[in-house]
Amino acid sequence: MGKRIFSKFLKERGKRVTKEREAILQKILSSRGHFDPESLYLKIKEMGLKTSRASVYRTLNLLCECGLIERVKKTEHGTIYEHTSVHEHHDHMLCMECGNIIEFYSETLEKLQEGMCKRQGFQGVSHTLEIRGYCKKCQKKKRT
Amino acid sequence: MGKRIFSKFLKERGKRVTKEREAILQKILSSRGHFDPESLYLKIKEMGLKTSRASVYRTLNLLCECGLIERVKKTEHGTIYEHTSVHEHHDHMLCMECGNIIEFYSETLEKLQEGMCKRQGFQGVSHTLEIRGYCKKCQKKKRT
């Protein structure tokens, strides 16, 4: 579970496990899919817990460092995150009409990328693939 | 040539071909590879031409609209652009040590992505693949 990992991570670095950090992590773990710092902040406030944007951003950075969450993408409206603990690595299709994100994964695609890296003498660590276009629903809408 | 395309694009929309816009486009076309708005702005000033950040940003947006350049990536230090007129579609490897960008292209990879889209009923329009890791040079440095 994420809590254990985070506590361990914090303690290893002489950092502290605080109510605020726990609240933020809990909120992330309890909601599915992608999220952004601002709505996370608002959700926590809504719950009646006190927090600040500064703490949310600080905690998100810590969670990234310990690998529990990942920065998916920077947009014009800020950064989108997702939690990695739950699901494995995957790539994204982003509908340019409705903003919906479809996750997908292909072993072949991963292997192929490794091959490309080897050919360039590049040591790959991670990657992001985003395919932009139109999802099923929005294609239909367009036709009408 | 890019100038023609840009002029046509501007006229079609009742926009004007100005010295400033021409200077910005020229500077972009005359330099290879990726660029960011701030250094573009500084380069133009350096040449003794007068311009403003506002104009640079405005022109970059126009050039994106008409397809002459593309937003490659948003980073914590701003947006990186590249001009599309010159080279074909390609993907990127980004060295996390030195920031160097390696361009690569794989037909197989493209086909594979098309396949993934089809399987999801997704109509792909464009995509970005970024592999992060360490380039040859930086791998060597690390060993020592």
Add this chain to the structure above:
DNA sequence: TTGAAATTGAGAATCAGTCTCAACAAAATT
């Protein structure tokens, strides 16, 4: 050449994200 309409540039405004610092809380020490 002229004038309506678009463009420019300087600086204000905006917005995500970080930093500052005094008040506070957790862990360590007594």
Add this chain to the structure above:
DNA sequence: AATTTTGTTGAGACTGATTCTCAATTTCAA
């Protein structure tokens, strides 16, 4: 348990990229 040490918090200041505002200027069609 009380005290000291050290990390954390939150409010708001700050930063840096980008956009907006608006008066002055430039373009271009007639």
